[in-house]
Amino acid sequence: MESKAHVDKATVCTSFKNERAIGTLVGFRGKEHGKMGNRVGIVGVGQTHHRSKIPQCNGQELIGIAVRRALESADLTMKDIDAVVIGNMDHFESINYVDMWSVLGFGGYMKPVLKVTTGGTTGSAVGHAAFYHVASGLFDVVLAIGWEQNSESDTTAAIVTHCEPLIERDFYGGAIGGLAAQYSMYMDKYGATEEDAALVSVRDRGNAARYNPHAHLRTEITVEDVMKSPYISYPLRLLHMCPRSDGACAVLFAREEKAKKITPKPAWVAGLGSSHRSTYLGDEMGLAGLHSLEIASKQAYKMAGIKDPFKQIDVAEMYLPAASAGVSWMEAMGFCKEGGGPAFIRSGVTEMGGELPINPSGGVIATNCIGATGLIRIGEAALQIMGSAEKRQVPDAKIAVATGFGGCFWSDVMIISSLIRLD
Amino acid sequence: MTVELGDTGTRIHQSRIRLRYNWWLGQVMSGFYREIKERCKIFGNKCPECGLVYVPPKENCPKCFAKMTEFVELAGTGTLKTFTVVRYPVPFIQPRNPPFALGVIQLDGADTGFTHLLGEIDLEKIEIGMRVKAVFRDVREGNLLDIMFFKPA
Amino acid sequence: MEGVAIIGVGQTKYLRVNPNSHDEMAFEVTNKALGDAGLTIEDIDNSVTCTNDFWDGRTISCMTVTDATGSSRVPTTNVEGDGTYGVLMGLMRILSGHHNTTLVVAQSKGSISIPGLITNAIFDPLYERMLGLDAVSSAALQARSYMTKYGITDEQCAKVSVKNHKNAKNNPYAQLPLDITVEEVLRSRMLADPIKLLDASPVSDGACALILARESVAKTKCEKPVWIKGVGHCSDTYHLGDRDLSDVGALASAAKRAYRMAGIKNPREEIHVAEIYDAFSYMELMWMEGLGFCERGGGGSLVDSGFSEMGGPLPVNPSGGVLSAHPVLVAGLARIAEAVLQLRGEAGDRQVEGAKVALAHGIEGACGQGHCVYVLQK
Numbered sequence: 033m034e035s036k037a038h039v040d041k042a043t044v045c046t047s048f049k050n051e052r053a054i055g056t057l058v059g060f061r062g063k064e065h066g067k068m069g070n071r072v073g074i075v076g077v078g079q080t081h082h083r084s085k086i087p088q089c090n091g092q093e094l095i096g097i098a099v100r101r102a103l104e105s106a107d108l109t110m111k112d113i114d115a116v117v118i119g120n121m122d123h124f125e126s127i128n129y130v131d132m133w134s135v136l137g138f139g140g141y142m143k144p145v146l147k148v149t150t151g152g153t154t155g156s157a158v159g160h161a162a163f164y165h166v167a168s169g170l171f172d173v174v175l176a177i178g179w180e181q182n183s184e185s186d187t188t189a190a191i192v193t194h195c196e197p198l199i200e201r202d203f204y205g206g207a208i209g210g211l212a213a214q215y216s217m218y219m220d221k222y223g224a225t226e227e228d229a230a231l232v233s234v235r236d237r238g239n240a241a242r243y244n245p246h247a248h249l250r251t252e253i254t255v256e257d258v259m260k261s262p263y264i265s266y267p268l269r270l271l272h273m274c275p276r277s278d279g280a281c282a283v284l285f286a287r288e289e290k291a292k293k294i295t296p297k298p299a300w301v302a303g304l305g306s307s308h309r310s311t312y313l314g315d316e317m318g319l320a321g322l323h324s325l326e327i328a329s330k331q332a333y334k335m336a337g338i339k340d341p342f343k344q345i346d347v348a349e350m351y352l353p354a355a356s357a358g359v360s361w362m363e364a365m366g367f368c369k370e371g372g373g374p375a376f377i378r379s380g381v382t383e384m385g386g387e388l389p390i391n392p393s394g395g396v397i398a399t400n401c402i403g404a405t406g407l408i409r410i411g412e413a414a415l416q417i418m419g420s421a422e423k424r425q426v427p428d429a430k431i432a433v434a435t436g437f438g439g440c441f442w443s444d445v446m447i448i449s450s451l452i453r454l455d
Numbered sequence: 456m457t458v459e460l461g462d463t464g465t466r467i468h469q470s471r472i473r474l475r476y477n478w479w480l481g482q483v484m485s486g487f488y489r490e491i492k493e494r495c496k497i498f499g500n501k502c503p504e505c506g507l508v509y510v511p512p513k514e515n516c517p518k519c520f521a522k523m524t525e526f527v528e529l530a531g532t533g534t535l536k537t538f539t540v541v542r543y544p545v546p547f548i549q550p551r552n553p554p555f556a557l558g559v560i561q562l563d564g565a566d567t568g569f570t571h572l573l574g575e576i577d578l579e580k581i582e583i584g585m586r587v588k589a590v591f592r593d594v595r596e597g598n599l600l601d602i603m604f605f606k607p608a
Numbered sequence: 609m610e611g612v613a614i615i616g617v618g619q620t621k622y623l624r625v626n627p628n629s630h631d632e633m634a635f636e637v638t639n640k641a642l643g644d645a646g647l648t649i650e651d652i653d654n655s656v657t658c659t660n661d662f663w664d665g666r667t668i669s670c671m672t673v674t675d676a677t678g679s680s681r682v683p684t685t686n687v688e689g690d691g692t693y694g695v696l697m698g699l700m701r702i703l704s705g706h707h708n709t710t711l712v713v714a715q716s717k718g719s720i721s722i723p724g725l726i727t728n729a730i731f732d733p734l735y736e737r738m739l740g741l742d743a744v745s746s747a748a749l750q751a752r753s754y755m756t757k758y759g760i761t762d763e764q765c766a767k768v769s770v771k772n773h774k775n776a777k778n779n780p781y782a783q784l785p786l787d788i789t790v791e792e793v794l795r796s797r798m799l800a801d802p803i804k805l806l807d808a809s810p811v812s813d814g815a816c817a818l819i820l821a822r823e824s825v826a827k828t829k830c831e832k833p834v835w836i837k838g839v840g841h842c843s844d845t846y847h848l849g850d851r852d853l854s855d856v857g858a859l860a861s862a863a864k865r866a867y868r869m870a871g872i873k874n875p876r877e878e879i880h881v882a883e884i885y886d887a888f889s890y891m892e893l894m895w896m897e898g899l900g901f902c903e904r905g906g907g908g909s910l911v912d913s914g915f916s917e918m919g920g921p922l923p924v925n926p927s928g929g930v931l932s933a934h935p936v937l938v939a940g941l942a943r944i945a946e947a948v949l950q951l952r953g954e955a956g957d958r959q960v961e962g963a964k965v966a967l968a969h970g971i972e973g974a975c976g977q978g979h980c981v982y983v984l985q986k
Binding site for chain 3: 470476478480484509510511517518536537538539540541542543545546547548549550551557558559567568569570571572583598599600
């Protein structure tokens with residue numbers, strides 16, 4: 033979708049080319065002003081050890097753990113924080129105006145605080161929002177917090193209310209139905225199988241078990257285990273699905289000069305993309321893949337100057353709410369050609385040690401604290417670039433991608449890199 | 456509720472969201488309510504940095520973000536800092552039928568206010584600065600309302 | 609800060625019950641704002657919606673308005689808070705250099721549920737919520753604290769109500785234009801001491817949209833851009849008892865930041881018109897203090913002096929304010945919209961003559977725990 037109107041390109045003295053993203057239409061022929069925003073780096077990450085229940089903490093304390101860890105990792109205190117962005121999904125904890133409630137969890141007295149919430153993409157939306165806080169030049173060091181204490185509530189019942197109340201709620205409730213329907217189409221169109229999806233489960237659960245003490249589910253599984261697990265919603269089985277987890281994640285974003293002082297290796301935000309295109313689940317039913325992910329990743333790649341995602345990206349942290357997504361969404365990322373998902377997964381290139389490891393952290397299949405999950409992807413990608421990913425480190429990772437998913441098949445994408453220029 | 460087609464007027468769809476919730480109290484609040492339930496004692500805790508004593512106690516000082524591990528037993532008496540008399544009904548959530556009084560009480564030994572009900576009190580004669588004391592229920596469950604209310608001391 | 613201007617505004621008429629649905633209201637104001645700016649939806653390259661799951665009765669409430677605001681076409685996000693925070697997000701997205709024009713839309717329908725239940729959920733489920741606290745009873749605690757500390761009287765609060773409902777008569781969007789007297793306010797039904805019915809804002813349905821644009825766009829496309837010269841936001845702590853409810857420190861901090869950015873040294877002199885979030889009459893007095901229009905505790909005297917009346921030195925809430933229409937999330941955005949109209953000279957009968965610098969303000973949470981302040985200039 034190209035604009036018919038003239039589009040001015042702007043080149044900037046920062047780490048990425050700020051060109052117009054595909055799909056956005058700008059009708060103005062305007063004089064671009066010189067200063068186009070500030071380079072933003074991630075300088076610290078903290079997260080809880082995510083579990084199905086964390087009964088020794090209330091929600092504010094959970095946030096406190098993640099925030100303390102992030103501050104410690106960057107050797108900062110709350111005094112150094114200029115603003116806070118937080119997100120979660122209200123109905124999971126039934127707390128209205130969580131931004132106000134949360135100040136108790138991170139010592140937010142007299143701090144600027146703001147809440148962003150966009151459903152499952154909340155965590156990534158929070159990360160993007162924190163980026164904008166810093167890139168705007170208004171705030172130098174910004175704390176992004178995502179959290180959820182699902183264990184306290186009836187998740188499916190809460191998700192059901194996301195369906196448009198007058199038409200869809202009674203039929204399509206719950207996150208699983210839509211994902212199952214989509215994979216069913218992909219299987220039909222391209223010959224993918226339930227076993228292909230199982231390979232994704234095995235990969236992610238294996239990574240979590242072997243490398244990530246923060247992950248919720250830390251036992252390895254086999255394809256056989258997956259295929260023996262009961263159907264939740266054909267063709268998706270129990271072990272294809274993400275769990276529901278309690279946890280919190282905090283990520284620190286800082287402006288260039290500050291970032292360089294805080295840490296020797298900031299993880300620069302090189303590109304962003306976002307597509308919240310549909311409202312009714314039925315809007316996306318003609319498509320076997322994830323169209324919003326394709327749009328968002330193209331935006332991000334263009335901004336970052338990435339031309340060959342599979343070759344250039346060293347590690348991906350992807351929000352896969354079901355293992356089937358790890359098969360059917362690969363082409364949307366530009367990792368393989370259309371319909372190439374099954375071959376891609378079967379080839380093993382996405383395993384640790386492969387050409388493009390996906391989800392060294394175990395991803396969402398191993399941990400899903402919804403309000404945090406998207407932010408954890410950003411945090412994990414940043415840890416990879418900062419060289420702080422411990423056992424789950426992909427050696428010499430220079431370019432990482434983090435994706436968020438949620439709502440009605442919405443996607444957010446962020447490219448994180450240690451490089452100054454990517455093209 | 457169904458919507459009739461063919462009718463051009465605006466219709467209303469009625470529904471409810473029914474969601475159960477269990478909230479983890481965390482260790483500090485669990486301890487706070489346990490002491491109230493088992494021993495009719497109210498505890499606060501103290502910030503090692505600013506020295507303020509908070510009630511209810513909390514893990515982090517809201518201002519300093521320091522962990523507060525020093526617990527302070529407070530008297531059940533205190534001074535009324537502000538109050539109101541609620542004279543309108545809201546279904547489901549009110550602990551008493553209106554009119555009823557709410558107040559913020561600075562307990563002796565604490566630096567912050569404790570918000571609770573006021574009872575056994577003339578609703579028209581409440582004044583800031585009144586001395587009040589906690590009245591506990593005979594049968595307690597381990598939550599805020601184990602304290603029935605604060606009454607004039 | 610480089611230039612970002614507001615180039616389009618749109619509001620619904622605020623009503624006790626708007627028969628349109630959430631998305632219809634959002635669609636209405638989106639189109640109004642676009643029309644006002646002389647743009648089409650194709651000219652918008654990103655958006656910020658402001659919705660709240662509790663008020664809307666659905667999880668991921670932003671989904672309701674994604675299509676209606678054109679947000680399915682562009683990068684978008686959703687701020688769950690007052691519209692003033694949404695505008696901040698929209699502003700930052702432009703300042704980042706990534707976007708040129710942001711559409712910000714807020715909507716809510718207070719009529720669809722029981723506000724007391726929804727605002728009760730603001731409070732800590734482990735503690736204050738069990739007391740049945742809601743927006744009104746908590747505000748009453750704050751009002752009592754403030755009024756006692758500084759000797760503010762019920763009459764002084766009532767004057768705010770009288771002024772604002774009267775101002776609302778000049779505002780075609782306002783829900784409650786009323787001719788009332790101080791006596792009528794004092795005699796009105798007591799809700800929670802000291803707040804009476806006519807001291808409180810109504811329950812409302814409504815929506816509002818703004819279009820923000822970067823300087824190069826605003827200057828070429830808009831005849832009367834209104835520039836955002838300063839912004840600040842800040843939050844107090846959470847539990848009511850941990851706060852000094854009579855204190856306006858968080859507001860002062862937010863205002864200080866906005867003033868510094870805008871180069872305002874003496875707000876009382878340099879601001880010509882203010883639209884502030886008077887959810888309750890006492891709040892207007894407190895917020896004037898926090899904004900530096902007078903010293904702490906001086907709000908009562910200020911309103912006595914006529915300072916904030918139409919025709920006074922610094923008219924406050926010529927639109928009628930939140931007391932005259934309170935669609936939650938929207939009300940702060942509407943304050944900005946009204947300030948924009950003032951600076952453009954398009955405020956009709958509620959115009960403050962010669963206004964060049966305006967202040968707009970929104971709050972968040974119980975008893976104004978959070979504040980967001982704007983300085984706007986033509």
